[in-house]
Amino acid sequence: MSFWLARHIPYPYPKPLSDPRSPLSAPLHRRPTMKDVAQAAGVALKTVSRVVNGESTVAPDTLDRVQQAITELGYRRNEGARQLRQGRSQAIAMVVRDIADPFFAAIGRAVETRAETGELVVMIGSSHDEPAREREVALGFCARRPNALIIAPIAKRQDYLLPEMADGLPVCAVDRPAQGIACDAVLSDNTGGIRAAVDHLAAHGHRRIGYLGDDPAVFTSRERVAGFRAAMAARGLQVNEDEVRLGAPAPTSVGAALRTLLDPSDPVTALITANNRLTVEALRQLDHVEDRPALVAFDDLELGELLRPGLTVVAQDPEAIGNAVMDLLASPHPEPREVRIPVTLIPRGSAEFPP
Amino acid sequence: MSFWLARHIPYPYPKPLSDPRSPLSAPLHRRPTMKDVAQAAGVALKTVSRVVNGESTVAPDTLDRVQQAITELGYRRNEGARQLRQGRSQAIAMVVRDIADPFFAAIGRAVETRAETGELVVMIGSSHDEPAREREVALGFCARRPNALIIAPIAKRQDYLLPEMADGLPVCAVDRPAQGIACDAVLSDNTGGIRAAVDHLAAHGHRRIGYLGDDPAVFTSRERVAGFRAAMAARGLQVNEDEVRLGAPAPTSVGAALRTLLDPSDPVTALITANNRLTVEALRQLDHVEDRPALVAFDDLELGELLRPGLTVVAQDPEAIGNAVMDLLASPHPEPREVRIPVTLIPRGSAEFPP
DNA sequence: AGCCAGAATGACATCGTTGTCATTCAAGAT
């Protein structure tokens, strides 16, 4: 896939090979410019600029003539040129871990809605959980001089953004805080969410609760498991270390964890799964299991209500996250801020098994 | 939302470098330009350009000096200026109906992957099923002079794109064909998918099959219902017109349809739901129903396999759609093309009820 | 009549990059 695109990273950029027959080749008609409009309307270029930008010092009939010329020629301002002059490109750049992940897609939608599209464009890219790619995508976006950068960090450090930030680029992290830079962050209330899960299970009489969590190297994973221990302690419930299983959402590791947790000689009566992929894998495997434990999942699944039993979840609020990000970016503040977005426990039945 | 608007409207813009002698005109670093790099490396600006673009006529030690200067200054090419010179902004614009819809999100991911992000940036926007917004978003993107536009049409006509296309913008429709313009299209094999559903149900002995479809004003909806009639006819099965229900996926209309189809005096034994939202609503309502009909759904649901019974679906292939789009955009062809992407029936149990 | 304020408009430089064309210089050909 090269063609019109030159690939990225280390300079030099390779030359895009130009196929004369390619649909990307020479235009039949040059798009009209302000100069063309000016000529058509019999005014100076600068007057067209005034009209386009809604400046007030244009006489009514001049305005008419110019607007008519704009319509007739189908003029559209070239945003690239505008950016060159003004320094920023009226765009919001967003680097998420996976644009097809419903969580990030929903954040994207909120951001996009707030961006009042047409004026502010949203550029989206995925890191696919690869630190190098995160950097590459983020810096590629920065070359477009966006008005702001939203990033779901996956790399250990985001200090490669320092030059951009020194140049005035506002940066906001989502899902996890950024490292190595001082920037805003919008995070879910992981601790509170897990506490709600524990409380909910305890309210239904459970005292032996197992925990299935992600790699502890991940920030959210650490917060959630810490929240679990704290919530259990607050309830006076004992945490059996064998029953806190942290690892990848792979079938084998989840299977091993479940075998331990549900060991017939001494099974837990309830289970918390700390993220989406773990939940799905656990559900898959629990399907073959008799005497399923009660279950509360962190992060909602689209069809949680259609499962039987319905899946009780601690739902994050991606729309609120997106809105909070836009709020932070829109209001100037000297010190970086961290915003926590509340999560909601949605009872649907899977936690209501008798212990 | 006024922060960046404030940034873009009036000067004074970062002009603080006006007095470089002042110790107070402190580090509001302007991003370095080719000029800065050239000065640092002791070469002409044009030579830096050659290095950055990988032209071959640069002496090895000049190359070294320039590359070192680039690294030291943290230089990044300003893509806006490049666009101004070259006419296109190394970006792909994509207008979908809803970026948070898993189908479109998956297409977006495929496109983004093929775009080798960093060089080719992906701009995404949603029309939210509003024709006016589709136009606004698409034209807003066009002002950025992208290399290509991918659009999931919702408006009646896309002829507002004609000026852009005359200027050489390649356009490709997805999901539905565009109207009023001659452009490529990548569509799912709706007819074949419904035929597969009918065949599958017939193979399990069903002869009375009901159909729940979308508003017939929608292209995909028309194709699918036509496919249903054709497939039934091909099998020698009779279609009872009362049992082909087209309408919005609202609870009331789906409820009414289900009551008709499942009328105890003469119920269908199987059901086809022709899109995602209809499927979800039908599943919701069927949950309270005894003697559920067999079911095949067009379009996969994320957790179809976890439902009980497992949901048998005709799955579209958004990744293949995205890839096909990129193939079309990258390969020269004089006439617009329409590509059909195969769909796959995934049996998971819900179609295997005895009739 | 003379003057001025303010509204309306335009000329021009500029943003950072790349295409075009000109220049320099050394090595090889004559």
Place this chain on the structure above:
DNA sequence: ATCTTGAATGACAACGATGTCATTCTGGCT
């Protein structure tokens, strides 16, 4: 020794928009 050639480099003008500043033209005031 002169000419040719090609490699390496640079000067300069675009690209389309906007900020600055200058100019023209009103009408209202002395």
